Amino acid sequence: MDYFLNEDQLMIRDLARQIAEEKVVPVREELDEKEKFPWEIMKVLAQSDLFGLFIPEEYGGLGKGSLELAIAVEELSKACVGVSTTYAANALGTYPILLFGTDEQKKKYLPDIAAGKRLVAFGLTEANAGSDAGGIQTTARLDGDSYVLNGTKQWITNGGEAEIYTIIAITDRGKGARGASAFIVEKDTPGFTFGKKEKKMGIRCSATRELVFEDCRIPRENILAREGMGFIVAMKTLDSSRVGVGAQGLGVAQGALNEAIKFARQRVQFGHPIISFQAIQHMIADMATEIEAARALVYSVARFIDSGAKDVTKVSAMAKLFATDMGMRVTTNAVQVMGGSGYMKEYPVEKMMRDAKILQIYEGTNQIQRNVIAQNIIKEAAKGK
Amino acid sequence: MHIVVCIKQVPDTAEVRINQETGTLIREGVPSIINPYDMHAIEAALWIKEQKGGKVTVLTMGPPQAEAALREAISMGADDGVLLTGREFAGSDTLATSFSLASAIKKLQVDMVICGKQAIDGDTAQVGPEVAEFLNIPHISYVRKINEITDGGIKVERLMDEGFDLVESTLPVLLTVVRELNQPRLPSLKGKMNAKKAEIKKLGGPEIGAPTERLGFSGSPTQVKRIFTPEPRIGRSMIEGTPAEQVEALLKILIERKCV
Numbered sequence: 001m002d003y004f005l006n007e008d009q010l011m012i013r014d015l016a017r018q019i020a021e022e023k024v025v026p027v028r029e030e031l032d033e034k035e036k037f038p039w040e041i042m043k044v045l046a047q048s049d050l051f052g053l054f055i056p057e058e059y060g061g062l063g064k065g066s067l068e069l070a071i072a073v074e075e076l077s078k079a080c081v082g083v084s085t086t087y088a089a090n091a092l093g094t095y096p097i098l099l100f101g102t103d104e105q106k107k108k109y110l111p112d113i114a115a116g117k118r119l120v121a122f123g124l125t126e127a128n129a130g131s132d133a134g135g136i137q138t139t140a141r142l143d144g145d146s147y148v149l150n151g152t153k154q155w156i157t158n159g160g161e162a163e164i165y166t167i168i169a170i171t172d173r174g175k176g177a178r179g180a181s182a183f184i185v186e187k188d189t190p191g192f193t194f195g196k197k198e199k200k201m202g203i204r205c206s207a208t209r210e211l212v213f214e215d216c217r218i219p220r221e222n223i224l225a226r227e228g229m230g231f232i233v234a235m236k237t238l239d240s241s242r243v244g245v246g247a248q249g250l251g252v253a254q255g256a257l258n259e260a261i262k263f264a265r266q267r268v269q270f271g272h273p274i275i276s277f278q279a280i281q282h283m284i285a286d287m288a289t290e291i292e293a294a295r296a297l298v299y300s301v302a303r304f305i306d307s308g309a310k311d312v313t314k315v316s317a318m319a320k321l322f323a324t325d326m327g328m329r330v331t332t333n334a335v336q337v338m339g340g341s342g343y344m345k346e347y348p349v350e351k352m353m354r355d356a357k358i359l360q361i362y363e364g365t366n367q368i369q370r371n372v373i374a375q376n377i378i379k380e381a382a383k384g385k
Numbered sequence: 386m387h388i389v390v391c392i393k394q395v396p397d398t399a400e401v402r403i404n405q406e407t408g409t410l411i412r413e414g415v416p417s418i419i420n421p422y423d424m425h426a427i428e429a430a431l432w433i434k435e436q437k438g439g440k441v442t443v444l445t446m447g448p449p450q451a452e453a454a455l456r457e458a459i460s461m462g463a464d465d466g467v468l469l470t471g472r473e474f475a476g477s478d479t480l481a482t483s484f485s486l487a488s489a490i491k492k493l494q495v496d497m498v499i500c501g502k503q504a505i506d507g508d509t510a511q512v513g514p515e516v517a518e519f520l521n522i523p524h525i526s527y528v529r530k531i532n533e534i535t536d537g538g539i540k541v542e543r544l545m546d547e548g549f550d551l552v553e554s555t556l557p558v559l560l561t562v563v564r565e566l567n568q569p570r571l572p573s574l575k576g577k578m579n580a581k582k583a584e585i586k587k588l589g590g591p592e593i594g595a596p597t598e599r600l601g602f603s604g605s606p607t608q609v610k611r612i613f614t615p616e617p618r619i620g621r622s623m624i625e626g627t628p629a630e631q632v633e634a635l636l637k638i639l640i641e642r643k644c645v
Contacts, residue, residue, distance in 0.1 A: 015577065049573045
């Protein structure tokens with residue numbers, strides 16, 4: 001399908017694809033096996049300017065939008081979702097600064113982020129605050145010219161590796177959802193340490209750690225937006241990033257389908273390549289159709305966000321939901337098409353299937369996405385839209 | 386520091402097809418790439434520029450479509466591209482090619498010229514050293530490591546069959562480089578955008594001040610009689626089995642044929 005990408009978008013796609021094929025595919029198995037953080041690949045992405053894609057030109061970026069980012073994430077995800085998670089989590093952590101930072105904050109942080117010199121992480125989730133973000137217990141108390149942070153963030157992607165953290169903490173417990181605020185915390189701030197690296201089912205090269213704040217004192221000017229805006233910062237951030245998770249689902253599905261087709265053309269049973277059997281053909285036809293439908297949705301939503309649309313919550317949730325459920329189905333079916341071989345580590349599809357699972361869980365489980373979509377539909381119905 | 390990198394656009398295939406009548410390469414229908422050794426030359430120049438500052442110009446001689454190779458080098462970070470092109474250059478052998486490249490380089494103020502050790506289509510490894518001779522500057526071939534660059538000189542390691550030579554030279558100098566030297570970088574997005582806009586300077590024989598009889602066919606003493614793919618040697622036999630069995634079988638054959 002031709003999605004009428006412009007010259008720059010095609011250039012971004014081709015470069016991301018070249019990096020995925022030349023730099024990621026040869027090492028993905030080792031990165032997965034050894035749970036090795038993909039610093040080498042991050043350096044290549046930095047040198048290629050891909051960290052600056054969605055950052056405005058005045059801050060050293062390329063001034064592109066969600067579609068360009070989605071295209072790059074899709075290409076990297078075809079090769080390895082662990083790598084694309086590391087890359088996309090950097091964008092997730094950057095959105096609070098991009099969307100709500102003051103000019104000083106943007107000048108201070110965005111050029112380094114655009115150059116890939118400093119990696120970013122986003123800290124929202126806690127042990128008792130997952131789907132229910134209202135359960136956050138980390139606090140930030142104003143004390144003179146500083147905020148003092150206390151509490152523990154859990155399962156933070158890029159934790160320990162990133163140098164810049166955007167953190168949601170409670171500034172006024174009495175105000176409920178309006179009592180949260182967002183902050184920028186730099187690595188090596190006294191009182192800020194990391195828990196152990198988590199062992200995971202998939203995306204094993206990406207780093208997932210606890211962030212521990214014990215009387216961690218940060219400058220008052222590190223608050224993003226104002227006190228009480230924390231949940232809005234988090235929700236707007238997720239609205240922007242979810243389409244990127246959809247792009248990951250799209251990429252991993254396409255990567256798995258490509259492997260399945262290659263295998264099915266070579267594997268001979270009953271005297272014929274298995275791709276000549278209708279049972280396999282129908283599976284492949286369904287996989288390809290679902291991928292194309294997801295791509296159409298993800299690209300459309302990304303374009304809608306880039307058009308400056310105000311309310312993108314519902315459609316970005318739809319893109320994430322549809323493309324990642326699809327990613328799980330297609331990777332599972334790729335393993336099925338390849339049978340015993342698909343289940344073995346000699347082929348990449350078992351890893352793709354393990355990696356795809358997280359996409360239905362992180363940045364809001366797909367059950368939460370359905371809640372979000374339904375709530376928006378109810379709201380629209382009430383307004384008579 | 387102004388560095389000129391000489392590159393060649395070559396067919397992207399190990400199986401080069403030859404026009405039996407003219408003895409030249411058939412380029413039609415074969416995708417083109419930058420000669421892989423030249424990618425290491427480009428990387429070396431960009432690396433030196435990062436260390437010492439300066440400018441990198443890529444130079445090639447070829448048909449108009451060779452411009453794509455220059456743009457690719459610019460997307461990696463080279464500053465300028467110069468294309469020697471025109472009918473007068475057609476049919477050049479290595480002597481005429483080196484003369485043409487050297488004539489163009491003389492027009493630029495250069496501190497260093499870097500070439501790949503050879504091209505994967507012709508495989509002569511002659512053009513780099515010949516360019517240095519025409520420029521009357523020293524050359525160091527098969528560079529596998531650059532140890533030091535000062536304002537007036539360079540220290541490098543030259544790959545040899547057994548080990549390496551430590552070679553020191555004054556500048557300007559011409560280097561030809563091997564794969565061991567570095568890992569060529571991928572293009573960057575900003576580089577690709579620059580490459581799209583870049584103006585490629587196109588020069589013909591008159592612009593480089595070269596007499597026509599020294600260019601192209603007329604400047605090429607090489608006479609190609611015939612180019613052919615050698616017939617595969619016959620009479621091979623494969624020895625199979627465990628390593629121990631293979632050794633035994635091999636020994637038997639060697640003894641039978643009175644080789645040992």
